[in-house]
Amino acid sequence: MSESNSKSSSSSTDTENNDSGWHGRQVAKRAFAAEINDATHVFKQSDEERAPNFALLPSGEVANRYFLVGTITEVNDVGNEDEYLQARVVDPTGTMFVYAGQYQPQAAALLSSLEPPAYVAVTAKPSAFESDGETYVSLRPETTTRVDNETRDQWVSETIECTEARLDAFPDSDSEFAAMSREQYGDSLDLDNYREAVNDAREDLGMDMDHRSDRSNSETTTENQNDDVSVDEDGVTKEATVEEAEIAAAVANARFEE
């Protein structure tokens, strides 16, 4: 009891003296690889030097940070002199690229020590880089830990809900970011892709039986499209496979800008 008292008085002082600080941390958004990799528009909301970067999710929200859980399938050192690790993190909808160097010692240590395949949880900041006219998303980990398949399934199920909530809200949304998404992604914006991603995730969890009846009534088209997506043995969709060397080179340059 006296413990909590001393903490309460000190924390109350904190809040009074440092009011700006305690809303400071940005939330970690949940999104699948399919959407994270499409969130290529990264911007700052203010001109201040330390203003946070936000990636614009096509579904109309912004993310300064992601929390994700997936399968590490491969870790490569893509650095020139210093070690710079590129990890492929796969979720039911695609592959994300996580890069860790000397400024991410915790993540780098874990990535270099584990034997793929392995489930990992990653808290990471997004950035985007261009290579040959294409924009790619890379993730810079803050913390990376090895987790079990229950944690992974829980994340998938949580991310299904978060993604669906965003997609459901989008059509009637008059939010600044929904408008920004329509403007930024324009013709390439196809939210059905993320509905499909959600369905893939559902199937991954073995939840398809529960939802098949709903879908056959209302989303037959989506399901048909779903069948067309080709998936290789790792569960990686083909579209997500990109020229790795290219990315590695671009990222190795891009990281110095941060």
Place this chain on the structure above:
Amino acid sequence: MLLQQPSSGHSHSNLIFYLVSFTQSNHSSQRQQSRHFQKMSSNTKSAELAVTVSDTDLSEAATGILEQFPDDLDGDLPSEKEIASRLEKMTNQYKVPLDEARRAAVSHYRDVFGLEYDDLEFPGQSAGDVTLASINQHEQWVDVTVKIVELWDPTHDSIDQVGLIGDESGRLKFTKWTKAELPALEEGSVYKLSNVITSEYQGRYSINLNSRSTIEPVDGDIDVRADIEDVQLSVPMVAIQSGSGLIKRCPDEDCTRVLQNGRCAEHGDVEGEFDLRIKAVFDDGETVQYAIFDREATEAIAGITLNEAIEQAMDALDTSVVEDALIDALVGRYYQVEGSIVGRYLLVNEAEQHG
């Protein structure tokens, strides 16, 4: 109040922050109806407008008003009948709610006799010794024994002192009016405050010290209850912040600050005492919740004792190995967390990993 309420708006998710209960129930809706004296805001009782007030109620109200005036007035007191007829006119003729009529009548007779509000008496009104958490009436005369938790800067000349008082049951704001000419209260000291009057504003209660109130210093200390809100979360831990793991605290009993490089901000270089804690960040995708695991909670969630942590650090010649091990073992997993919100932190009582 120092409460931080977890934000709402998680309609889409079943992994949400939700309130289990308020341990402090000052927001009680069952405010007792005081017959003798009750100030109502002008529009709260509009339903009474249409109702005819009975003679019995009028006469009771009149007696109540009469009792508030001291016996030794310059001039004759109005009769009960006179007051009742005044109330009757306002209520049944002019459709004023009885409480408003009563307030107006008291105000009228105060003017007539040149009395200050503070000069009025409220026989039978003092609830005597009460705890702060039990206060749930507006304008009730009470006695409280409290510690002065914090003094704030008065915002107006009419306020002599203002701040936070606390007892074992909770905390309330207090205001000591300049006109009352009462002795100064000191932060951290304990007093018996007698004949103080409660007031309510937007569901929150406070205590007023006026010229009828008395202050009596009391020896000893009070273990003031923190403002606490119990919560249960089902969330992943997305980070462990630096300053977690094996730490050293200042050995001074009243200090217990965490040492930075062997130094206490208050007491300089000291021989610190080892302790375990986790400063964690939980995040459900909508809201960030900072959390603190004390030694007991850390030992429970990490399955490591303080002594084992000290051994780990000795072997590595580095205390940071403990923090690193906690990050690897705990971050990225989903938890059922139960604890109390104090300020911006969730003080963890119990946390259990899912699955």
